Amino acid sequence: MYAQLVKSEGMKSAAELSPEERAFQERIDRGEKIEPKEWMPEGYRKTLIRQVGQHAHSEIVGQLPEGNWITRAPTLERKAILLAKVQDEAGHGLYLYCAAETLGVSRDQLLAKLHDGSMKYSSIFNYPTLNWADIGAVGWLVDGAAIMNQVQLQKTSYGPYSRAMIRICKEESFHQRQGYDIMMKMAQGTAEQKAMAQDALDRFWYPALMMFGPSDKDSVHSAQSMAWKIKINTNDELRQKFVDQTVPQAEYLGLKIPDPNLTWNEEKKGYDFSEPDWSEFFEVIAGNGPCNKERLGARVKAWEDGAWFRDGLLAHAEKAEARRAAARVAAE
Numbered sequence: 001m002y003a004q005l006v007k008s009e010g011m012k013s014a015a016e017l018s019p020e021e022r023a024f025q026e027r028i029d030r031g032e033k034i035e036p037k038e039w040m041p042e043g044y045r046k047t048l049i050r051q052v053g054q055h056a057h058s059e060i061v062g063q064l065p066e067g068n069w070i071t072r073a074p075t076l077e078r079k080a081i082l083l084a085k086v087q088d089e090a091g092h093g094l095y096l097y098c099a100a101e102t103l104g105v106s107r108d109q110l111l112a113k114l115h116d117g118s119m120k121y122s123s124i125f126n127y128p129t130l131n132w133a134d135i136g137a138v139g140w141l142v143d144g145a146a147i148m149n150q151v152q153l154q155k156t157s158y159g160p161y162s163r164a165m166i167r168i169c170k171e172e173s174f175h176q177r178q179g180y181d182i183m184m185k186m187a188q189g190t191a192e193q194k195a196m197a198q199d200a201l202d203r204f205w206y207p208a209l210m211m212f213g214p215s216d217k218d219s220v221h222s223a224q225s226m227a228w229k230i231k232i233n234t235n236d237e238l239r240q241k242f243v244d245q246t247v248p249q250a251e252y253l254g255l256k257i258p259d260p261n262l263t264w265n266e267e268k269k270g271y272d273f274s275e276p277d278w279s280e281f282f283e284v285i286a287g288n289g290p291c292n293k294e295r296l297g298a299r300v301k302a303w304e305d306g307a308w309f310r311d312g313l314l315a316h317a318e319k320a321e322a323r324r325a326a327a328r329v330a331a332e
């Protein structure tokens with residue numbers, strides 16, 4: 001199995017693997033889960049820290065575009081739903097930071113890398129949410145794309161990551177349903193509301209397709225990550241599945257996918273569709289998207305504003321420890 005995979009940069013051939021690495025690869029090939037204290041190649045650990053850490057950062061930064069609309073939700077019910085959804089994303093982030101911590105990196109270290117720009121988060125959260133229809137489009141398309149990826153990641157080889165995905169997927173499917181419900185209301189509303197829904201779809205379609213990462217030929221990590229079953233599918237496979245799932249949903253809403261080349265291909269039993277503008281994608285992940293500075297600025301400010309609270313917690317823990325130490329001495 002390993003020998004058949006196309007090599008990615010820096011990836012060893014089957015013959016180059018050490019005996020430990022070969023035994024590790026055999027465990028992966030048998031479908032065994034790898035648990036925190038077990039031996040793993042350094043590259044496996046590093047790749048997981050990168051992916052799980054970026055995933056956690058995406059959940060945390062991902063609160064910002066929707067959080068922006070909590071105070072402006074059109075009804076009390078919509079507000080309560082959106083509030084719950086955004087809180088769920090915070091929970092996913094914390095859950096994923098815990099999974100990353102089992103690999104020997106602290107949450108503070110990961111956050112420092114997010115804040116200095118050396119770790120990424122999903123490109124999608126660098127686009128603005130301009131009106132209420134965008135909140136529908138985010139739930140429908142962004143959570144829809146996130147689940148398409150995460151359902152597969154439930155089968156990932158690292159135990160803590162795979163278990164985190166099971167819980168997260170349950171919540172993400174509620175998120176996607178609430179987004180689709182907003183789109184339904186708008187698409188069935190006044191002509192103006194339907195136009196807003198179409199406009200939101202027009203703006204979010206290609207950024208949602210970019211969430212799956214660059215096309216397979218430009219994906220530097222896929223081959224090694226798939227050999228280690230950190231990733232289960234290629235970026236293009238998941239993008240295709242997402243398009244095939246989403247087109248009928250758009251048709252049901254009476255909305256048009258903004259792609260003149262979208263056609264059903266009977267032979268592959270899937271849609272042919274236009275690629276996103278990859279130069280835009282690479283600009284966004286290099287920090288030059290419409291909202292990168294605003295998003296990162298908001299996270300750095302939240303970290304700095306929380307300094308007094310972290311200091312307080314630390315001072316309290318130190319006092320409590322000093323009291324325990326004094327009690328131990330007195331008891332001796």
Ligand SMILES: CC(C)(COP(=O)(O)OP(=O)(O)OC[C@H]1O[C@@H](n2cnc3c(N)ncnc32)[C@H](O)[C@@H]1OP(=O)(O)O)[C@@H](O)C(=O)NCCC(=O)NCCSC(=O)Cc1ccccc1
Binds near residue numbers: 054058063138142210
């Ligand atoms: C598929 C991929 C994202 C990328 O495949 P890989 O094998 O890792 O990389 P590949 O070689 O193909 O790419 C080369 C370079 O390009 C980077 N890059 C690629 N794509 C992106 C991108 N879209 N954005 C930014 N950067 C991207 C990639 O890191 C690498 O750069 P590096 O070398 O690190 O500097 C994978 O990491 C994965 O499945 N992650 C887990 C899922 C996950 O993180 N989900 C997040 C959304 S969760 C959510 O949204 C929930 C929610 C909903 C609503 C509201 C709030 C929250």
